[in-house]
Amino acid sequence: MSMKQQNFSQLLAELSNIGIALSVERDHDRLLEMILTRAREMTGADGGTLYSRSEDETLRFEIMLTASLGIFRGGTSGEAIDLPPLVLYDADGQPNRNAVAAWAALSGETVNIDDAYTNEQFDFSGTREFDRLTGYRSQSFLTVPMTNHENEVIGVLQLINAIDDDTGKIRSFSALEQQLVEALASQAAVSITNRSLIEAQRQLFDSLIQLIASAIDEKSPYTAGHCRRVPELANMLADAACRTRSGPLADFSMTDQEKYELEVAAWLHDCGKITTPEFVIDKATKLETIFDRIELVNTRFAVLERDAEINALRRQLSAAGLEAPDLPTDPGYRDELNALRRERDFICRSNYGTESMSESDKAHIECIAGRAWRNVDGEQAPLLNDDEVQNLQIGRGTLTVREREIINNHVAVTIKMLESLPYPKHLRRVPEYAGGHHEKMDGSGYPNGLTREQMSVPARMLAIADVFEALTASDRPYKKAMPLSQALQILGQMKLDRHIDPDLFDAFMWNGVYMQYADAHLAPEQIDDVDLAAIPGYVPPGP
Template structure:
């Protein structure tokens, strides 16, 4: 439509100009026609430039308006890099971030890069120079002739840099926090002043994104720290399950990544896994810490922890994208055949994330050494039980297949070795209420194997006593909660 309007305006204005010129130069039609054609050509190029500029900037602002639709930072930066290359008609674009502590630049996005990441000292190469000085660098001649250019990346990738436009990313406090670099303009004229202005516009947007991402990251880090502390407090209430929540989280997240779930789904699952047992805070100690199997009545009380989990987590103001955390966390005991709890959901009624969480929770419970109601199962036996539950219609076969074939159960390798030497370690005697003595007592081991740690002590430890152990190995220390399963008095002591 714009082109049609421009065409008729062009013809009409041309006729008017020609008539005026003819009247002024009525004895020279040829001269009038020549002047008319010159003016016509000038008008054509002027308005063509204006229209092209309008179309170009319309495309620029169209790209910028799309930035708000991206919630994942890495995806957003990839979109920006690709858009810059397309708008500026260049071969590649890279977005560098500044790490002031290490005095380096590193690429959060390096379009079509054959190596995973570029790391440059600030001051090295064109991008490093821009990060150091804050100057805009535009090179349309052979960049290899510029003393600021470093060919190291070209040598690593096989790419040949010819022309460069590099602009600093500056935050509101005038700090240089990154660099956007565009390589190899595809036309022969090289990068223009307009290209420079457009790249500055994108740098301003990237600065806002980085600042918002850093602020969001700090808030998210605080949230994760609080959630992990919350889960650790719940785990500590029942020493037999210490570390269970974090192990379940690792299993579940690994499954989700293998299933190619998006970053928001993975984060929801991570939080739900960390917090899936917080409802146990509402279970009486007489049941939660009971040695041996529950009575039917006690089991019914224990099952309420899933609903309590949802009630507690629903009171936390999660970000909107993580609003499903309370529901997913509360459904980790639901089975595909409807025999689970708390709601007896069936099949697709159970969200995928809850089905993943259920598998992770069951597997960790099966292999755990510290459950009072059962012995630990080997990996092979635990996997066998998972497949038996698939055959019974309780677990999602696709999830189990991924978990087993990709060996996602190997987040921690418990090597079955025996240490036939004395190793120093410390322990604290714990009561059922998890009260600890003030100072650890040093002792010596007799041997360590898959069956446990055997040691000699001057104190008596009745079977079932929980103790906190620190094991001092040559290069590292192991801290854990242990339960005494066997105790005997040595003659003469």
């Protein structure tokens, strides 16, 4: 409906409705397309072009429409506009006054032309060539700069050939139409600017959270990449859960905003580790602190071996008078030397923590610790001090109870840090998602001992992503890179033990997330054949 068929109040109402629609549109291409389409509808224009102003001082073609020719390029059409941008300044820095769109952008003024063929102010040679090739007749032009609330021209809206409703012939754009399109262009410019600002803020926010994650990864060479891989794995699992069409997750879905919220939580899930001491994060052996104290223990054993040799030599000297033997041949010396070396080797093996420590092994360490050696001050001292004994007697892994508490505390610190931030509405669940990555479905996890029913589905997703990344990582100080099949066996057992969500495990397996992730991040030698029937807890997908 053209302006001739509408009264002024209807036009104002339409303009208001357009403003509201522009303010809520989130997709950039649809926003630009809506601007051009509504401008054409208000004026009865047959065609139009929307340009955006680039930082390199050019006008880039965003959308081109000509209804009578069936032309629709750019925007959501999927068809690219293969035209070079319009330059606003020439090589000498002089303003481009020949192109009408460039002049409107530079001057900030609207140009209303009745007939391009009779206009002598601007160069329409390109327009005439287009008309020659297509048989079209480009006549009336309304070219409006899009000026935002900061008085910056961010683009140009150009309409071509207003059509008379009664005769169907091309007419000029009226003064009222010009005013309304100018008002629309102003509204559109504000909407585009706001959308650009929102997108810029999001890009800054994303860059900051990735910077924090990178700093945590850089804190330790053994966890480098963990904070970058977990978000990717969480996204894969979220997509898989949404694709699942059987079982409890058959009706599960997530919006783009909800997936983004999960992604942010995944990037920040370990931010509390920024307070964890490096020597705890990097502890590769039981006796490691700033350095591996096994070397100190080996030195003490070397002193004991030296003392044993000296004592054997003394006994032989005493038995043989003053003659010094070539080598100590005392049987007691040989027995003591062999015993010391067996005990030293046992301590070295125990230091790695690759196997569980039995009670008899712990008692053996106590026995070895009871040996005495003479230190640099000439004093008798235990071969192992209390702290070394405590570390060497660790049942599994390399961390003491206190060090494990320090590691576990990173989740509580993560929650505290994240809960202190002022989130927008669509990110308010980030602390909950991030804080649940070490919780278990049976309530035996930490820091809050949450059960499955107390956790949201995205929080359970993050828990699986964190576990699987850790199982398959090749850069941990306490283990070698694990084959894919072994990692899946452990993950499946965790399902049976109610440590991870069973429904998400099924989605993880049914949709091949494990292989998708393996192809992207695992070394070729880790990707072995996976026998699904051998995976604990695996069930085939339903019909």
